Amino acid sequence: MTLLLSAWRTLALTSVAVFVVSLDGTVLFVAFPAIRATSRTSPPPSSPGSSTRTPSCSGALLVPAGRIADRVGRKRIFLLGLGLFSAALRALRAWHPRPAC
Secondary structure, three states: OHHHHHHHHHHHHHHHHHHHHHHHHHHHHHHHHHHHHHOOOOOOOOHHHHHHHHHHHHHHHHHHHHHHHHHHOHHHHHHHHHHHHHHHHHHHHHHOOOOOO
16 A cells, blocks of 8 residues: 555656756747847747757756766656756756746
C-alpha cells in the first residue's frame, strides 16, 4: 500500500513540475512581443528563432542530466533542478519588480 501511495505522490509531483515548466514557456512565448517592444536594444535578426532555443538546449542537456541523475540519484537531481528554477524566478522577480498600475 505504501508503494502505491509513493507512486501517486511521484506522479503528482512530476506532473506539477511539468506543468510549471510548460506554463513558463507559454508565458514567455506570449510575453515575448511585449518584451521586445519595451527593450532598449535592437532585436537580433533571428528573434523568431529564439523560441526554438529552449527546447534545443533542453534536449541537448537531457542525456547528460539523466546520466548524472543515475549516479547521484533522481530525487536529488529533480529537487535540485526545481530549487534552481525557483531561485532563478525569485531572482528575476527581485531584479525586475512589477510596475505600479
